[in-house]
Amino acid sequence: MDIAMGFSRLDWVLIFLVPLLQLSDGLLHKEQTQITNNTHFDYIILGGGTAGIVVASRLSEDPHITVAVIEAGDFERNNPNVTTITELGVAQKTRVDWQYESAPLIFADNQSLEWSAGKGLGGSSLINGMTYIRPASSQMDLWPSIGLELDWAKLFAFSKKGEHFQPPSASLTALGASYQPFDHDFRGPLKTCISPLMTSGIIHDILNSTFKNLGIPPRHEFDGGELRGFGTQACTQDSVAEVREDAARAYYYPVMDRQNLVIMVNTTATRILWSPENPEGIAIASAAEVSSQNGDVSTIYANREIILSAGAFRSPAILENSGIGNPSVLSQQSIDVKVDLPSVGENFQDQTVLSVSAEITQNFTGFPPFVAHISLHDLFGSNTSSIFNSTLAKIPGYAATIAAQNGGASNASVQQHLLETQLYLLLKSNTPAVEIAPIVLNNLIFPVFWPLQPFSRGSVHINSTNRTKQPLIDPKFFQFDFDGQMAVATTKYARNFLTTAPLSGIVNASTITPSFELVPEDASDEVWLDWIKTKSSFQPNFHHLGTCAMLPKTSGGVVDNDFKVYGTGNVRVVDLSIVPLQVAGHSTSLLYGIAEWASEKIKRDGRNITVV
């Protein structure tokens, strides 16, 4: 099948499409959930989320290439819960949120957590907190030592390729908004800015001075790879239109009239179907099986490749439903093994979001842009070296536990190397250990914060023959005591922050949570940890990743440096699941860069394909 024939088949599809084109606020939506059975596209992208849309948009720049995106949710371009920049979090727990339930946390009181993840064209970028902070350069520069091509210089360049920064106005600058021009780009599709609605008043000065009194310097830019300090963050908003800049708004709606790009919404991808040909034992995908809302099953053929972008929970589940994974997981659902790859769904990591809170004596309104990053030394001071040494001594035990539970994805010495890499990195003075976002809203301050490098490793696996059902999400939070130690030290630090001048001057001390009666000043770490686990209502950070890790296969990798799933010829994963370890910053800035990089690789490989 050559490209021209693939394209003419799309023309055939479009004839049937035309009567279905709908006017929505003056804009056309190409929609065709009913009529795609047995049609062909060059690339099929499973999941129209943050990364999937970037890849779809970049691949379809070539009009001779046909691209289909399968998205379980709907178009959400005009959903006010999505577009608003005056309220945060209002799209959570609505139809655009999958609201996944986790398995019981056996190391944290058996509670089950709700995991938000976006559903709809744009994925989690529709519902997220819009923070746009890149990882620390020190973290990215360690990736080559664990087998990745990607380092800070590449990530920075590809992330900037996507970015269109809108500099703050003079009045915002007067309020303390700051940025360094070199750390942004101004030509990409994704609008970023310092929120035009940022909180005004004296609160910025107060926070600035309070952090300074704790030894944390001011920082004027968080997107250039150096993060330690306090300042104002960039976000994914269009400061002119005053609207959320989600992935679809940046990468799809401006190009939606492309004839070679088709979005199928309200359609769930269930599995990959394989070609009977199996050259040299390499699995070749031929089609995607998809399911409509009423359960009708269709087959959509891929001339070239299938790209999974269903996010860190759903991409591993689709692989397992397709026969790629740990044979013992697959056999429980009577799925034939296509590729024996036990790493699929392992290595699951997210951070735990903790918080303290208090009432303040003044009211502040607006979009709170304040953020601080602190290092391990900021947290532990002169105890840093002994904490480091004791943790290093525990790592072989942690590694053995991970290797024993990961179904043979990687052995204990590999895990020991990965954990030691994480720990040594934390010791570097320019590597942030914790992010603190002191959110000030009305008469409340609630610093939320999360240790950035959890050691616990969970898993995500299918547990049903029903291919549209959510997988079992087992985060194993607090499995290792270092994660608990970090949570305790950080929570102490944050409560201490509330009682540090000049912030203490506007904090109503009797309203501080946790109170000093419940958790006294001299409380033991055990008392603190019990409060955190059982009373603090801690949350996941929704930066779930690692379940289709980009690593060497023997290190527990699922995809190689070209995003290709081991053992397959034409299946890639491009979403946050490929990120092997947590990093600082927020995931979209990283992921937009990764998706731009992946798009270049897919295009490069595609140039060589003349016959499929």
Ligand SMILES: Cc1cc2nc3c(=O)[nH]c(=O)nc-3n(C[C@H](O)[C@H](O)[C@H](O)COP(=O)(O)OP(=O)(O)OC[C@H]3O[C@@H](n4cnc5c(N)ncnc54)[C@H](O)[C@@H]3O)c2cc1C
């Ligand atoms: C509440 C919340 C707040 C956050 N805050 C921030 C923040 O402030 N800054 C930041 O940078 N990051 C933030 N994040 C994280 C960030 O948004 C995500 O890490 C990132 O968007 C993930 O992108 P992705 O492409 O991996 O997956 P997603 O964007 O989640 O895309 C996956 C897509 O696949 C679709 N899908 C899933 N299964 C199927 C299937 N079987 N068939 C078809 N389609 C399917 C989903 O509906 C979704 O559209 C937040 C996340 C959440 C949930």
Ligand SMILES: *[C@@H]1O[C@H](CO)[C@@H](O)[C@H](O)[C@H]1NC(C)=O
């Ligand atoms: C927006 O959110 C509100 C409540 O949070 C909900 O009632 C409403 O249905 C949501 N709107 C849409 C379009 O989902």
Ligand SMILES: *[C@@H]1O[C@H](CO)[C@@H](O)[C@H](O)[C@H]1NC(C)=O
């Ligand atoms: C959590 O559940 C497990 C298994 O059901 C049980 O053994 C354990 O005692 C429970 N722990 C707590 C703290 O309830």
Ligand SMILES: *[C@@H]1O[C@H](CO)[C@@H](O)[C@H](O)[C@H]1NC(C)=O
């Ligand atoms: C924060 O404090 C530093 C001095 O430590 C000052 O240079 C900077 O302008 C302050 N920023 C704001 C927004 O007040």
Ligand SMILES: *[C@@H]1O[C@H](CO)[C@@H](O)[C@H](O)[C@H]1NC(C)=O
């Ligand atoms: C998607 O499904 C919802 C709910 O069934 C429906 O309201 C919406 O119109 C559908 N979207 C399209 C584009 O058909």
Ligand SMILES: *[C@@H]1O[C@H](CO)[C@@H](O)[C@H](O)[C@H]1NC(C)=O
């Ligand atoms: C798609 O076509 C197959 C046969 O090729 C058929 O079995 C199936 O029912 C069709 N699905 C729909 C939704 O029409």
Ligand SMILES: *[C@@H]1O[C@H](CO)[C@@H](O)[C@H](O)[C@H]1NC(C)=O
């Ligand atoms: C803050 O706003 C609340 C209502 O939102 C009001 O009750 C309170 O009096 C205000 N406090 C101050 C100090 O203005």
Ligand SMILES: *[C@@H]1O[C@H](CO)[C@@H](O)[C@H](O)[C@H]1NC(C)=O
């Ligand atoms: C260091 O450890 C000692 C003894 O455990 C403790 O009293 C002190 O508060 C610790 N200091 C910091 C900064 O954590």
Ligand SMILES: *[C@@H]1O[C@H](CO)[C@@H](O)[C@H](O)[C@H]1NC(C)=O
């Ligand atoms: C930690 O270990 C290093 C290297 O063994 C040693 O030099 C240092 O003194 C140790 N620190 C503490 C506090 O024991």
Ligand SMILES: *[C@@H]1O[C@H](CO)[C@@H](O)[C@H](O)[C@H]1NC(C)=O
């Ligand atoms: C997996 O599914 C089986 C069968 O439905 C169920 O008994 C079991 O509890 C599930 N496992 C978990 C951990 O939920």
Ligand SMILES: *[C@@H]1O[C@H](CO)[C@@H](O)[C@H](O)[C@H]1NC(C)=O
């Ligand atoms: C499969 O799971 C989905 C999602 O949980 C559910 O809506 C559907 O009813 C289930 N199908 C069957 C046949 O149980």
Ligand SMILES: *[C@@H]1O[C@H](CO)[C@@H](O)[C@H](O)[C@H]1NC(C)=O
């Ligand atoms: C662990 O796996 C690595 C990578 O395959 C290998 O080099 C090493 O020899 C293995 N170690 C043990 C103890 O099996």
Ligand SMILES: *[C@@H]1O[C@H](CO)[C@@H](O)[C@H](O)[C@H]1NC(C)=O
């Ligand atoms: C594509 O072709 C070029 C030269 O024609 C070659 O250098 C490159 O390695 C090829 N890429 C792949 C993925 O085969």
